[in-house]
Amino acid sequence: SQTIHQWPATLVQPVGSPLSLECTVEGTSNPNLYWYRQAAGRGLQLLFYSVGIGQISSEVPQNLSASRPQDRQFILSSKKLLLSDSGFYLCAWSQGASSGNTIYFGEGSWLTVV
């Protein structure tokens, strides 16, 4: 069966420091991968998605970037964190190229920028 893991689960970072959140999927190949952020009162916002190694699409302009160095690895990064980057970040995956495929989420990572 497929599993998805992301880490770290929680982190507290000072403003201006770098960020790296990692996500891996097991039990499948060539998944679509996503980074979402949960903002208060706005549900889940799609930040990035990837349909293959090195292929990243950004949905919203922001201070963050994403990379996919391996088929089942997805990384969310920032060079300099802002206070507004605080939130709950979720990695997710789906199988297949078209809609009609459910997306499955990891455990989430709480980021507090201080």
Add this chain to the structure above:
Amino acid sequence: DQQVKQNSPSLSVQEGRISILNCDYTNSMFDYFLWYKKYPAEGPTFLISISSIKDKNEDGRFTVFLNKSAKHLSLHIVPSQPGDSAVYFCAASVTDSWGKFQFGAGTQVVVTP
């Protein structure tokens, strides 16, 4: 621009009764819909889906209804149990959009004894 809306931020229901959660969308191109359940500090868990070729899908205690003309879907939970207390999100996507879903803001459900 919020294309998927859950206008009830919270819902309280007695154990054993029916919970009805509502979701409205504005994009008529959406043709695949999901419901998720989320506990605090955890990732959302997939509950049930429905495609636009159906108007109802059932899985155990969970039933989702889709009214395309009204751009409205609802999730029924019967009977409600204490473990159902969580935040529920609806999500919608367009075919061939690479699984990019738009999410509602969520409805907090509290099941009381």
